[in-house]
Amino acid sequence: MDLSVLIVNYNVRDFLRQSIESIKKSIHSIKAEIIVVDNASDDGSVEMIRSNFKSVIIIQNQKNIGFGKANNKALKIAKGKYVLLINPDTIVQEDTIPKLIKYLKENKNVGLVGCKILNSDGTLQLACRRSIPTPWNAFSKIIGLSKIFPKTKVFSKYNLTYLDENKISEVEALSGSFMMFPKSVYKIIGGFDEQFFMYGEDLDFCFRVKKSGFKIIYNPGTQIIHYKGESAKRSSIDELNYFYESMKLFYRKHFTFSLLFNFVIETSISINYLIATLKNLFRNIFAPTLDLFFISVALLLAEFYRTNNIFTYPTYALPWVYLGPIFIFISSLYFIKVYSLSRLSISRTIIGVSIAFLILATTTAFVKEFAFSRAILIYFYFFTLLFLCGWRLLFWLKGYSKHFKGQTLFSRRGIIVGVSNSSIKILSKLRLNIIDGYDIIGFVDTSNLRVGEKINGVPILGSTESVLKIIIDYKITDIIFSSSDLKNETILSIISKTKKNYLNYSVVPSSVEMIISKSGISYFGEIPFIALNYSSNRIIYKISKKLFDLLIGITLLIIIGPFVYLFLNIKNKKLIFRSAFGLLRGNISTVGRSFDFKTKKISENKIGLTGITQLMNTENFTKKEKEELELYYTSNQSLRFDIEIFFKALIQRKINFIKEFTWQK
16 A cells, blocks of 8 residues: 555535545545544534545544544554645645655655645645744744744744745644655654644654654645635634643643743743734724724714714713614624624625614604704714725725635626536526625636637636636636636646735535635525525515615605706606605515516516616526526515615616506506
8 A cells, every 4th residue: 555645524524525536636546545534523524425435444533532643543554655644624736645755755864745735815824834833933923023024044934934935845844734754754753642632733743753863845846725724613622722732732842941941931822822812802803893983983073063063962861872873883783794794895884884874763763862963863874884884995995805805895706717517507506696696707718719608698718827817807806616627736726826816716526516715615505496485475574675665765755856856867857756656655666576577476576676686697697597596585585685685786786767667566
């Protein structure tokens, strides 16, 4: 047996499946075995392996025993001359395993070899080549000297940023997510130290390999993608705490000199842990804190703009007249998941602010003691919109959006790389993937033979050679790879070539059941025709939808109407006033059916000023895809969904005023 591939898995079934498929492509000419140690997953990982990969050896643990201990179990039964340790959330290039085995065969003094490891955005994963964290290396990293002087050897040894990432280098440590070594090395130094539950065990292993006289080599002649931290996401453990406790354990084991030295080191690690915790906290509270500040400023500015003064309210109303509106606005944004899903989403922000305004306006209408000024309320609404949308737009324009991966302002402009039946299937499923909002601009083929052709109305824009130009010309935000059409080498090459463009990269496995990206796994759900829970039948939804239609109708008639009357031509006046009266009379709806079915049985929705098919750019959709979109809308109706569609349509100028509706009930 030439090679044993060892994978420790914990609740990452679909990443694991993709990883095994890529490994099999890489070992097709090698006599190899794959051993998966499952740490008590409850997501069907073991069942998936048994169903799809009959030859894979499974060691099934009854509890999560950690990374090192699980690998030791596999090492005891591994038969290969060489051993590859690899994480389940990886994609391996076709030439990766053969190249590294060849390197080990030609360099007998090498005890460990690793390759270039890319993050899902194409950037280098710094942990794939590093030094042992001596006190000085750790100190330089902790206080930030390694970031200030990344090319200076004395300060940047921790992650070796002074080295050329594209040159073979001898290093002191590799990442446990991917490392290959001769089985003979394991027999000499032993397995992993089981004191380490997770983190640190790979560092300890490398330290012992180096201490035994072997070389550790970083070989960037081939590369893999590592999504990083997927198992930790699905665990309840405090990974940050485990990481820093592992560092303490490592120092106690290998760098014990004196009580004073130990105290200094452990104190430094604890301070670093505190800093990392505060960074995480700041990352989570950054958007709501900024919103809180701007909402407060907007409220004071609205008061000043109206009264030429601030803090003018009677004593009994303080501080509630300020705290109440702020609380309502922040709660509304939280409720529609601005802070958990879409911190940079302008459309969601507008929806949240508008919902808060309606709540506040309704509340003050009934609580007369706090109904001080409608003008202040309106100014407050518009100033809040301006500030909250403004800082998000500024972040986007200045390029800070790279810190908010997976988020776009309105929708994702995507290209599908690969042209085959699988790619067409992906296109169809993405068109119905309402939540993520992909707008597929075109296909990218592996050659130029079919450039200009259209598939289901979507053009083939070019080849993989010209992908960078396509991204720039068409302002692409997302690249979706069809793994059944492409070599992993091609996928990784495109990611490396385009990594500076801050794109979202996704891979669709050959099964075309899901889409894998840094933000996680999205499943392509089929919409069943039977047993749909029609929200439109719920009385609460019917009442709230009617109230929403009345609100928009009144707004069109009373607020927008006068401007329309003064500035628009007769034809447009008629359209807007007809739409306003249609909403008030109940002939049409704000959000509803946006194209007419021949049967009129698929959707019970009224014709709307906008609708989900208008919003999704359905000019090239098939009739069946349009029907499925309408069916999706009918089965998932809610006031929040209607408001989101309406405001997105408003921003994208996809409101169509009604020419006639006399045929409606």
